[in-house]
Amino acid sequence: MQKSIYTQQHQRLCELLIEARKKAGLTQVEVAERLGKPQSFVAKYEGGERRLDVIEFLAVADVIGVVPASLLDLLRGG
Secondary structure (H helix, E strand, O other), X not given: OOOHHHOHHHHHHHHHHHHHXXXXXOOHHXXXXXXXXXXXXXXXXXXXXXXXXXXXXXXXXXXXOOOHHHHHHHHOOO
């Protein structure tokens, strides 16, 4: 099994997170500040260099104001 970080599905998740952040009118810096992380943390997960664990994903979704399940539905093609 291929590592998930190299899949099209992972790339799509990154795109969905970027779209949601931009729709919320937030910059990477603003998201990072709200998460208490450096801007590079946001840049790396958005760029596909880093995976988010479930807890991090929930925190990011909360900061950008999206329902986590809605992102996952979009990821599954819903």
